[in-house]
Amino acid sequence: MVVENLKKLPQLSDYQKKQVEKHIIPHIAKLSSKGEYTCMDCGRSWKSDKNNANVITCPHCSAKLTVEKERKRKIVYRDYFAIVTRCGGFQVIRMFFMSATLRKGKKVTWWSDEAFQRWITSDGREVIVGRKRNWLCRYVDSWDWSSDLEVRQEHCAHSVCPNKTIGRVYAIPELVRNGFNGDFHDYNPYKVIKNLLINSKIETMWKAGQFKLAGYFMSSSHSLDMYWPSIKIAIRNNYTVEDASMWCDLLSSLDYVEKDIRNPKFICPDNLNEAHDYWVHKRQIKEERIRRQRERQRELNQEAVYLARKKQVEKDEKKYRKSKSHFFDLEFKDKEITVKPLTSIQEFIQEWHTLHHCVFTNKYYQKEGSLILHALVDGVSVATIEMNIDNLEIIQCRGVYNQVPPYKDRIMALIESNKYKIAKRKQAA
Numbered sequence: 001m002v003v004e005n006l007k008k009l010p011q012l013s014d015y016q017k018k019q020v021e022k023h024i025i026p027h028i029a030k031l032s033s034k035g036e037y038t039c040m041d042c043g044r045s046w047k048s049d050k051n052n053a054n055v056i057t058c059p060h061c062s063a064k065l066t067v068e069k070e071r072k073r074k075i076v077y078r079d080y081f082a083i084v085t086r087c088g089g090f091q092v093i094r095m096f097f098m099s100a101t102l103r104k105g106k107k108v109t110w111w112s113d114e115a116f117q118r119w120i121t122s123d124g125r126e127v128i129v130g131r132k133r134n135w136l137c138r139y140v141d142s143w144d145w146s147s148d149l150e151v152r153q154e155h156c157a158h159s160v161c162p163n164k165t166i167g168r169v170y171a172i173p174e175l176v177r178n179g180f181n182g183d184f185h186d187y188n189p190y191k192v193i194k195n196l197l198i199n200s201k202i203e204t205m206w207k208a209g210q211f212k213l214a215g216y217f218m219s220s221s222h223s224l225d226m227y228w229p230s231i232k233i234a235i236r237n238n239y240t241v242e243d244a245s246m247w248c249d250l251l252s253s254l255d256y257v258e259k260d261i262r263n264p265k266f267i268c269p270d271n272l273n274e275a276h277d278y279w280v281h282k283r284q285i286k287e288e289r290i291r292r293q294r295e296r297q298r299e300l301n302q303e304a305v306y307l308a309r310k311k312q313v314e315k316d317e318k319k320y321r322k323s324k325s326h327f328f329d330l331e332f333k334d335k336e337i338t339v340k341p342l343t344s345i346q347e348f349i350q351e352w353h354t355l356h357h358c359v360f361t362n363k364y365y366q367k368e369g370s371l372i373l374h375a376l377v378d379g380v381s382v383a384t385i386e387m388n389i390d391n392l393e394i395i396q397c398r399g400v401y402n403q404v405p406p407y408k409d410r411i412m413a414l415i416e417s418n419k420y421k422i423a424k425r426k427q428a429a
């Protein structure tokens with residue numbers, strides 16, 4: 001049927017060609033450094049004092065032009081445009097490729113040819129008719145213009161979105177019945193047509209004037225079923241969603257913090273921006289809490305596994321005492337801070353739980369050459385310090401999550417001024 005109808009499609013009419021010239025080809029005025037404008041439509045030039053406008057009218061051909069200051073003398077502009085029509089009961093999208101050359105001092109030249117067509121039945125099945133694609137060529141515009149328009153396999157080049165639709169749109173009755181009134185609302189005509197014919201949810205949104213939502217779910221439908229009850233409630237409450245991704249983000253945040261996403265109070269806010277930011281923040285707080293709980297659980301599991309191997313624990317403990325116990329009673333203090341060595345494996349575990357770094361998991365208690373100290377404020381550790389026993393240099397001083405601890409300078413100074421005590425213990429050992 002497609003092949004039979006194919007011949008009925010007309011060539012581009014003069015009106016359509018005019019539309020291409022008006023809407024598809026860019027209209028540019030080049031502005032030279034000397035303040036001279038050149039109309040890239042008709043090629044003629046003129047001088048003007050007002051050199052700060054973005055849009056200007058050509059005094060020769062009266063075209064409305066966008067001012068450009070780039071130096072290039074030649075611009076080649078390529079694009080696709082669509083003609084949407086009906087033929088033999090099919091909805092047809094005709095895709096034309098267009099190439100325009102804009103040269104300084106010359107009238108604009110352009111050519112266009114039909115690259116492919118989509119023939120869509122009222123129940124959304126389709127056939128592609130197109131030119132042959134040039135082999136081994138990765139450019140999407142690489143059509144073999146000498147080949148005939150024939151029924152072909154779908155190729156990713158066929159997914160190109162037209163810049164604009166030209167001329168009047170003719171729709172099959174089924175498409176009109178499903179809510180189409182000639183306006184694609186800046187979405188890809190193919191996606192709109194196909195969805196309105198086969199997707200009743202998109203159809204409902206389109207009919208309700210929820211074009212932003214319809215557009216959003218036309219390109220990513222995975223969460224449509226999940227949000228469908230909320231969408232219906234928004235429609236029932238005459239709440240038009242102006243920013244679909246933000247609204248879906250709001251729904252997912254509400255859902256995460258276990259708020260009712262069928263309650264208009266939550267999902268139809270007067271100020272979407274504010275509501276979005278508020279609930280996204282709530283969500284982040286909850287995520288962080290859960291993350292910490294999980295991490296804590298992981299730590300406890302790891303601890304349990306280690307402590308279950310009693311012999312190993314005993315061995316580690318003995319070894320640690322033997323190597324470091326002569327430092328154990330050291331203690332340096334200023335007004336708030338107390339610095340002292342870790343004196344048992346249990347203290348390494350405690351340090352790890354308090355500060356969430358790797359002092360226990362990386363077995364720092366086995367490091368013969370290092371002395372591990374911690375700094376306490378009100379009896380709680382705020383920093384762990386690793387010192388090289390040979391040269392008494394501080395290797396690292398870490399706070400919670402390996403960050404720079406509070407009072408770092410004071411902790412370091414306190415250790416510096418008491419180094420001689422550590423040196424003495426070393427000699428005594």
Ligand SMILES: [Zn+2]
Pocket residue numbers: 039040041042043044058059060061062063
């Ligand atoms: Zn002109």
